[in-house]
Amino acid sequence: MQPAARRWSAPAAAEANSPYAMPSPVQPASPSKGTTEAVKSALSRWGRKVGEATRKAEDLSRNTWQHLRTAPSIAEAAVGRIAQGTKVLAEGGHDRIFRRAFSAPPDEQLRKSYACYLSTAAGPVVGVLYLSTARVAFCSDGPLSYEAGGGDGGGDGDSDRTEWSYYKVAIPLHRLRAASASASKLNPAEKFIQLVSVDRHEFWFVGFVNYDGAVAHLQEALSGFHNLQA
Numbered sequence: 001m002q003p004a005a006r007r008w009s010a011p012a013a014a015e016a017n018s019p020y021a022m023p024s025p026v027q028p029a030s031p032s033k034g035t036t037e038a039v040k041s042a043l044s045r046w047g048r049k050v051g052e053a054t055r056k057a058e059d060l061s062r063n064t065w066q067h068l069r070t071a072p073s074i075a076e077a078a079v080g081r082i083a084q085g086t087k088v089l090a091e092g093g094h095d096r097i098f099r100r101a102f103s104a105p106p107d108e109q110l111r112k113s114y115a116c117y118l119s120t121a122a123g124p125v126v127g128v129l130y131l132s133t134a135r136v137a138f139c140s141d142g143p144l145s146y147e148a149g150g151g152d153g154g155g156d157g158d159s160d161r162t163e164w165s166y167y168k169v170a171i172p173l174h175r176l177r178a179a180s181a182s183a184s185k186l187n188p189a190e191k192f193i194q195l196v197s198v199d200r201h202e203f204w205f206v207g208f209v210n211y212d213g214a215v216a217h218l219q220e221a222l223s224g225f226h227n228l229q230a
Contacts, residue, residue: 140167
């Protein structure tokens with residue numbers, strides 16, 4: 001015979017006095033204007049953060065796509081970025097690569113590094129733009145080929161030979177006159193950074209994965225350095 005179902009009731013006085021009983025009365029909820037406003041405020045802050053994160057994600061996606069499109073081959077550019085990332089990890093980070101590439105002294109500190117392209121007459125060169133406490137520098141991801149003369153003075157084209165070298169640019173901050181942001185009128189997504197030296201040499205960089213960050217930090221570094229020299 002099945003036992004009759006039991007209905008639980010409020011504890012008896014003896015049970016209520018037990019040291020093991022822990023009654024926890026629940027007060028009826030009452031609407032609170034302060035609580036409601038706090039919830040609204042929290043939701044508003046959360047919404048702004050989500051919106052900002054979404055905007056940054058969209059900017060990153062758009063800039064990455066533009067970065068890949070800048071190369072002659074999107075597929076090769078994508079593979080190149082993966083290879084470069086592997087190289088950076090294997091060699092201990094951008095700081096070590098920068099120091100080795102530019103023989104940076106111990107007191108020179110690398111601040112930022114940005115994947116981009118240097119615009120040249122022969123076409124865009126993929127690499128990394130470095131910003132340190134002493135200079136702005138660029139180094140191509142890989143060595144580029146060029147024709148070198150044979151050195152016999154005869155002018156015979158057959159004596160030319162193919163050599164390989166990394167494409168590097170280095171401008172000391174005290175020689176940097178301007179760092180300007182601009183965009184193509186025909187394609188606003190194509191954004192540039194123009195660096196101008198005090199002796200009017202110009203360098204154009206395009207295809208930044210983090211364009212806004214590069215512009216902000218370059219201009220901040222330039223302004224800060226000139227203020228120190230004033």
